[in-house]
Amino acid sequence: MARIQAWIKAARPRTLPLATTCVLIGGAVGFQANPEASWLVLGLAFFVVVKLQTLANFANDYGDFMKGTDGDNRPDRALASGEITPAEMRAKLIFNSVVIFVAGCATVFVSFREVGVDLSSVGLVILGVAAIAAAFKYTMGKSAYGYRGLGDLFVLLFFGYVGVLGVAFLLSHEVQTSWLLPATFSGLMAVAVLNLNNMRDHDGDKAAGKNTLVVKMGPDNAKKYHATVLVIAWGCMLWFLQDWKGLMWYALIALVCMKNLVFVWNNKEAKNLDPELKKVALFAFVTGMFMLMTATL
Secondary structure, eight states: OOOHHHHHHHHOGGGHHHHHHHHHHHHHHHHHHOTTOOHHHHHHHHHHHHHHHHHHHHHHHHHHHHTTSSSTTOTTSTTTTTSSOHHHHHHHHHHHHHHHHHHHHHHHHHHHTTTOOOHHHHHHHHHHHHHHHHHHHTTSSTTOGGGTTOHHHHHIIIIIIIIIIHHHHHHHSOOOGGGHHHHHHHHHHHHHHHHHHHHHTHHHHHHHTOOOHHHHHOHHHHHHHHHHHHHHHHHHHHHHGGGSTTHHHHHHHHHHHHHHHHHHHHOOOGGGGHHHHHHHHHHHHHHHHHHHHHHHO
């Protein structure tokens, strides 16, 4: 049996703060619209999203290994390093999928138990199933979208619009058009992290036939793309937060985050981008945490 340390490596804990940003932002706007919303629902949503990200990381490890993208060049990956076998990973993928589905259904039930189950609640369950499928299909299967340059689109969709609006709807049972702005921020910050990851791995991905958006557009255009993503993300968020308390602090976070843009623009070594992933993820997480605190305290 694989050791606990190997499973922790495969789960990639450093990706979890970014994944939960959509829960924090969705919770903030949800509680702002409905101050009596349930903290239990938010807690369950948080658990589901953490498990979904873990599932995606397991599936990514498995898919890249089975396609030959990860080998001796990736000792940091659990399967490529031999610490976990493919059979063990397949069993864990099935187990996690069941846990996520059950937890997701429980979240929807708790949210709608007083108002009654309707088509919108069924729709949320369907979105949850779609999120599970998306976690698998990023690198697994012949039609893996991560290998066709579609990863950015799916990240924007699920880390942004589905995540933020879904959590907000669970808490408030409504969706406001203005919420598209923070949802865009959440999704684009996740896209920025993915872009940095793909810029770092450009050479290996290209050699393995993993046609990420960076491989398709090239490193120089990827830098321009990165700058565009960050500027739009923060523009949307600061516009939305005009009437919120602490706007100055959010603007300061945005300003500090722009240092990443400058660093990436001037960087010549792909390996130097790895620490920047954590920084961008942290900026997004801290922003979401501040929003939730502002809306609930």
